[in-house]
Amino acid sequence: MSEVRALLLTDVVDSTQLSERLGEAELAALWAAHDRLARDLLPVRRGREIDKTDGMLLLFEAAADAVAYAMAYQRALAKLNPPLKARAGVHVGPVILRENSQSDVARGAKPLEVEGMAKAVAARVMSIANGGQTLLSADARNALGEITLRVESHGHWRMKGIAEPIELFEVGEADALFVPPPDAAKGYRVVREGDVWLPARNIKHSLPAELDSFVGRRETLAELARRLDAGARLVSVLGIGGTGKTRLITRFGWSWLGDFPGGVWFCDLSQARSLDGIAYAVAEALAVPLGKEEPVTQLGNAIAARGRCLVILDNFEQVSRYAEETLGRWLKRATQARFVVTTREVLGLVGEETLALAPLPAPDAAVLFVQRAESAKRDFQPTEEDRAAVDPLVKLLECLPLAIELAAARVRVMPPRTLLSRMSERFKLLSSTGGRRDRQATLRSTFDWSWDLLSLPDKAALAQLSVFEGGFTMESAEAVLDLSAYENEPWTIGTVQSLLDKSFVRRASDGRFDMLVSVKEYASEHLRTEGRFPGSGPAALAAAEARHSGYFAGLGEKRAVAGACVEIDNLVAACRRAAARGAAEESAGALEGAWAALNLRGPFSVGVELASIVSGTPGLGKAARAIAERIAGSALDASGRTAEARTHLEAALALAREAQDPWCEARALANLADLRDGRREEARASYARALALARELGDWDLECKVLSGLGALETQLGRIEEARAHWEAALALARKTGTGAGRAACSAIWAACT
Template sequence: MQQNLPLELDSFVGRARDLDAILRLLGVHRVVTLCGMGGIGKTRLALRAAAQAVDRFSDGVWLCEMSETTTREAVAARIACVLGVRSDHECAPDQVLVDLLRSRRLLLVLDNCEHAVQHVASVIEQLLPRCPNVSFLVTSREPLHIEGEALWRVPPLTVPDPGHGDPLEAESVQLFVDRARAHAHDFTVTPERLEAIATICRRLDGIPLGIELAAARVRLLSVAQIAERLRDRFTMLTYGDRNAPVRQRTLRAVLDWSYDMLDEPERRLLRRLSVFSDWDLDLAERVCADESLPAHCLLDLMVSLVDRSLVTVVGEVQGRMRYRMLDTIRQYALARLAESGEETRLRLRHREQVLALAEELAHYAVAGYGVSWEQRFSAFQRVCAERDNVRTALTWSAERGDVVEGLRLCVALRPYWMVNGLLAEGAYWTDRFLAMDCADETLRGQAMVRRAELAWDRADPSHAVTIGEEGLRLCQQAGDHGSVALGLNILAMSDIRAGRFDRAEQRLAESVTLTRATDDPWNEGIARSTQGALAARQGRWEEARDRYEEALTLLRTIDHWWGVGITLIGRGRVAEASGDLRGAERCFREALDIQRMIGGPPELARCLAGVGRVLASQGKVAEAYRCLQESLTLCHNTGQRLGTARGLLAIAKVALAEGRADEATRLAGAADALRERSGHPAPRKKWPLQGGTFTLRWEEGRRMDSDEAVCAAVQVAEAGAASDAAPLLDANEAVLTPREREVAELIGQGMSNRSIAERLFISPATVARHVANINTKLGFNSRNQIAAWINR
């Protein structure tokens, strides 16, 4: 079952009545909002309810954190990002969501929506009538106030009634005991302790966050001491907003109590950590440490805050342990940070570190000799891990009007946005900062050139040319050779798409001359690759092959495997078009292994489609269908409408070759209509079957929406694959080199490319090439097939 719900790191206590009620509401209503004050347990309750409702939603349950969203576009973009949507056309994010979710059956859990209630409500209202099988479970401190919303006000945990019944039957007491045992494993409940625990829970009004914070103190204080200190704190609940409800003042008081019990270094660190969405120790040391809080002390202080339940351990991400705060605690800490007078300084340091990470990625992404692929990929992964902090830095810069820093971030983040397919996000932020006045014309030019690349990849050629030409002019005036070469390459791609071949040839010749003179192998490699695409578009296959090989030589020399993977796709297409099917398959499979390592959906789908087409041409129908089906599903699930149309047509061609003319024509008609609706021109080759019943089938296909068409194509592919199952090779029949055999055996043990590389003392890129060769020799298309074969 598809879902992204986090693992529960501690036990879920009580709330049986609430869970039953919420699950019943989800069965009747499509929008259920859990309301309540901060710390009442809305998020934890929503996550438990969502986990229990997973079986109801065939397309999964997806958690979308909304605490950092401040605009309608940001709300839609956050949902799209969680769902892995990549728009390949210039349209609003919420329209992309409508296209994607129209026939999906899933539950969206929108958490911490109080920061953008109106915007969340607006997006949901647009999706509800157009996506009839999508439901929403929302947590917020106030209702959305939209039609059809079912509201569940989350109550406090039950507290023991003085002098009546067993206190252990109260949910609040159960929670205290559970969390106390988590902090002190030898904690036992005696009659005396039970009476004090009951007093604590009553004084805390059954608020879960307050109870957890109090229970975290059992290693330092007895429960009687905790109860006594709480009595002192709550004698007069007047701190903060005197007009606030009593329970809200209670929570503020318990947060004050927890804060006051920290020593000064712990308080200082808690305040400073609030600038992060989440963080690791290295980032915390860079932002939070100074003379008053030395870096070498931060680990011990962090452990102390975790012990007191003020900081939560998220888990290990890309080899680094990450931490976060509950939103209520973070808002409290932010307020304390503002009171301290340090907020602006800490936010500036936060942005400085995010910018440093982004600019390191930007440097490694285009650097030439002397930079390894491991360095490039590590920088990319680090920015991916800090994606929420990136958005925080962008938002803060935009709110302050810091246009220079905002544009620097946009320029640096271009590789992150491009590889992850986050083109709409990149376009939004770049346009937002370009709309501000900026005296630095060089920086504006750099941002414009990169915005042109986003526009070109999103099928908006006119905007790519307009903004690209202006950006190129500014970069030429500034003597920024790298941005000039990038601009020339992007504009040449736009020229090729528009059929302006002479202009494209001139730009590429200029780019090659410039990059060779300035020793810029990355942009020269891209220029050579684009020359290959130009020659291929004109049918000059031998020239195209030579240009692509030159590009591959350059990119392999500088150890740039993302560039190699992209170039291999073009090289594979040339081999395919010129009849070299073995060469085409070898290129597509090597590119496929690289893209699986990187994880970019657009290029991964293109590789799968290439392998599928070549296998079909070789008569390996079952394998072809499997690859084409995976490519089509990936495109459809990530909102790539052009890729979806191409996938439908590819499966239609295989079905036609099998003699399934009616089904094939219907799919081809659906592909034609989808291209037309998304603003892309029809393919140059017309569908060969016309007239009679084929016209009827064609029109039937054109009337399908994308979901119906993809479902029909999947059925065709599954039937075709099942009717032509490929035999497995015997181990003795395979002609593998000793190294390839060694790699295959390690794949059979479940090891990743990186783990294999460490075991064999070779680079991950070399492992990827071995995997591609093994797939080619065995006629496979996945690591799973290699593992099954070697283990058999």
Template sequence: MPERGRGSVGTGLVEQRHNLPGQLSRFVDRDRELTGLRRLVLEQRLLTLVGTGGVGKTRLALRLAEAVRRQFPSGVWLVDLSLLQEPEMVARTIAQTLGIVEQGQADALDQLVAELGSQRVLVILDNCKNLVDAVAPLGERLLRSCPHLTLIATSRERLGVGGELVWRVEPMEVPASERRYDAEELAGIGAVELFLDRARRSSPEFTVDSENVQLVSELVRRLEGLPLGIELAAAWCGVLSPADLSDRLSNRFRILTSRDRTMPSRHRSLRAAIDSSYDFLRPEERFLFRRLGMFVGGWNLESMEAVCGLQPGEGFEPLARLVDRSLAAMQPSTAVPTRYRMLGSLREYAVEKLSEAGELDSARSAFCAYFLHLAETAQLHIYEPAGARWLSVLDAERDNWRSALEFAVVEDPGAAIRLAAALTPYWDFRGFYAEGRFRLSICVAAVAEPSRPLAQSLRGLGLMAWAQGDHPYATRQVRRALAVANRLGDAAAAALALQQLAQIRFAAGDLTTARARLDRAIELARNAASQDALGLCLFRLGLIEMAEGRWQEAEELLRESIRLGRAADDSERVAVGSTYLGRVYLETNRLEQADATLRESMRLWRPHGSPRQIARILESMAAVAAERGENVHAAWLAGATLGLLERAGVKVAPPIDRDMDSRVERALSAPGTSRPFAAGRLADIGAAMRYAMGEEEKQAPTAETAKPPSPFGAGLTKRQLAVARLVAQGLTNREIASRLYISDRTAEGHVEQVRNKLGFSSRAQVAAWAAQHLPPL
């Protein structure tokens, strides 16, 4: 109870008093939020702090109240509503907290209004989540009747009162997944600072050093910036090492429980914090919340309606209520359509509830069906001029379709092989050859019945292996595709398989076999009236003519391939054909035409951003520059070519590339070309395209930073070297975990540490580096 004294109003409200509790632990971070809130609480009369359970609303409100206490001479009061169940008791609870003595049968709200009067008072209504319908009208009456009263409410949803200002309390800053940190940098991040402070309460010697810095970074990142989760995890540091704690986070609801006997019941476990929100949802909101747990990578309204079985517009109101109650969040982005997400802890809880409700199988089926439809639709349009938009769609949904594929390959292999076949162009465009090879190999192993998607997937598997330079494996898979096509009687599919076998032999320098296969493929394509297969075959035949020095024949075949591509609205066929037509112009000393054609090819390819194809254009442009004597320019473009191919893990080099290489090598032997070559090698695909088109003349990276890291200079441990080798083999985190007898989460942490130490941003870069620098086991 607050200290009693002579009241400022009536007989109850005490002078210059407060009941703010003393804090037993240090308040960490939130300085930026406090700066903004301190100003707002003096300007606004109703400030509501909303956020998910465990995000730190109460602690922030108390810190704010302490900071402005002197501005409220009649008192600052904390009213704890967390244990209150009866709405009619809200006014009485506030009055009792403020020390207002009840007067007979008087209405508690009327008495509150009379006692508060014109006093300048700040009242914190903490934990309104279960009593919003009662608190809202009460708060409005008090604010209208007491002109100098200020209210701070903490809740998981807005009160919905006129004049209310809502401040959404976000999770704390966590380490970025793509960044490497030293111990000092890491300790300066809010969530890490809180983790270290609380960890030292149970283990005073706990510290971050060079040995555990990346592990602690990953551990805190997985706690998602929720102060409750961070504090619950940190309390185990006297019992578990960071590595063991990280392993046990795979079941976060079991490990994230309080060891503090005085902790409020709602904060004694992460599950309890979420329970208290879920239990107060309406049935339709619970249904939607459970289904949204399927989305590993977030969702938009269309995907939500499809997966949740809702009519257009039907789910918007329940979704809005979930957002209001901090159980879902809108992703901050200018992207259209709007995307939403759930914290990982909420999503895992939702999936548990799906299972308990007996809805998990149906939800998974709907989830897989939607992303299969999305991928197959994208495949139909991905080669068109607007195909870049579909690549962006698949980028945004990457975690979702990966999840769908992993489920389908076990439960519905037929759907899995269709999904993998549909995703093959995406993996090729994005240069994700290691992932594509790994996922396609699993899917084709899961099916036995011949089908068109199986033939497509086998060709895709051959493409991934070919790009990685594994010609024997690529040949075996494409031969399997040809056998499936023949068994189905699908002449067009057989023609596509034969031209791909020709592509493999061409890359190996066997032009005779490549030509024979193309002759047969062209015959099949004409018989099947497949303009797509025919255009591809003519293109490959044009490359053979180039390799044999028959430039006129090559030009005619490439032009016909481009014509067929334009008729089919196939940007890829037009762009690739133009790349090699530009090379024909170069070889026949038509430099201006070569330059113009290569720029047109870049313009066509630019929205799609395929590393392999962009690299071929850059290589050709480098040769044109070398032929003109522009050695520095040629060196930069040559470096960019090498960098893109390395990061994508592409090792194939067709015979016709050798003439390009010889020109570039002459340029690189000139003085002053080593630095631009090194700088180009560091450029990402966007910077490389801008430079090639004359939009960017200088690069920030220097030659000194261009040297690829060695396994020793990178400081990889033996375990991390083993993980890097497995990444290079195309294994997922789950497969790595199985191979090394560690948990999935530990494997994920190791991959993250390898990427950070090497300074890479993708698994493909790790795979390319490992294949180049690490000897096989």
């Protein structure tokens, strides 16, 4: 549990020079005197020593005690022979205190450990101070209250490892100099301009101006800063068009400008198509006139000459084939430089780190919509109905910044509630209504830009992947994708990886992938339209859907409910598609899997609807009709329509017997027995016959289900001993089959009967 404490860190300056100037004995005596005076001051101010190196980490109950100690400590150092100076930093914040055991202390551990961000902040505050200077964080200053000592602000400082700038104060005697500390590697002074903090000192750059407000992305900005601080030389910010990559790295460049004394250089590569195009764009950003020297070499030398600088290469995807010849060489030549690239695909360079840019969080997306709507229409005053429409609207826009900005511009002609109702016309709605003519003037043109960069196999694969609903696995992709028309038929795994690297496909979880709805709709349009890639058109759509429904029809009930029924949308779509094209037996197989998931997740009404659709499919055999009737009965029973359920289940039983399908017969009998319509003896007989069939078939799962039903029935009839016997048998089977849910259910009900 955290506790609020005052932390004081000190550090004796010029200790290395002291060790060189003094002999070992004299230096040891000086440090002993230092330690003695520092420790003698602690009891007076109720402080506790936590750690010691060239300075000390001290813990106090109150900021006033920490400051009083720091003043006394600085005065005492000045009286030593030779006199010493120390920098000191005070911060107040929550810390976690952990006592070490006596045995650990005996082995050299500190008696008390202090953990928490407050410790890092105190260290940064101390690192900025000059020798003899004591600095306070804003939290320490606020906790200090009114004191007789002089306290002056030295402005706000951005410090490494701390997301937001912190105001620093100096505390001292009235005659102290109060000179602002100089900028250093671990911190520098910043001033506020609008909503961004800029370095107080002048640093050269070629960053574009930000023309409107920046919303959200604080965690992503902090993560990018963390990676560069940790030593990353190259970070590629990945994302599909419209996620706001350019805006993010522009804000990063402005906000962390002071981290790069060699400047921040923004290079727009959107018009580059060749190596010379890259060189021209980078030279223009760096203000380097290209001469007779080979341009990539000249630019590498120019970047290296700027020392610690940041080079931003925006829109690298269309020239990624030149990455090794340009960026790869610059990384080797300019060792102090850092590079951030925005791209829709991984570059594959040694040392490259990737930072995937997801759509905005929903709350930030709503804020962005309102702000842009207010900019588009100065008198924009949303009604309560409009406000209620914003959240679902931005979710339908998938929280994609470009889509939100384009939609917000439409408030000039229609309110948010109307926009929401028109989302079926997504690509018409999301186009610029002003003078914008660049590749992001519409959502479609943004996607077109990325589509044009794909290889033909990647185009075919992306289009075919659009038939999935709710995502896909690599196994299902291998079953659905047909790339046999291409030379040396591409490997499905490699193709999906390529689309993932190019940000068209997202990793939803381990082993599962999906696409933004906007991307899916865009890809689907290409699949069904002739001339978009070799073989595209209605026939390609029909063939891909047929492969999709064929795969999911054979999935089986166990796999249909795996992963919390994650394939439910694919199963429902497969059932509908198979029935629509008249694949009767296939539609029945897909129906079984779909109902297995719907029975657990709902809605049951979809199960009723699908069973009706399958039942009406021409050419449906008796066994398949029995499946459709049985599932119709089960879904109706789950929906509380017991009388209708019995009619369908009795029809299923008759059809199963005609088709000589004992498995379907056993299921239909068990479903009939499950009906709670008062026919208990009839239910017992049905369970008994179902149990016999299940044992003949060796179907342990079905046997377990029937035994559970019998246990419940016997309990209702007051036959507790018989019920217990059935539950024990069901539980034993559940343990044997390893069905966790069935085992838990059996255990719970059996426990209730004992």
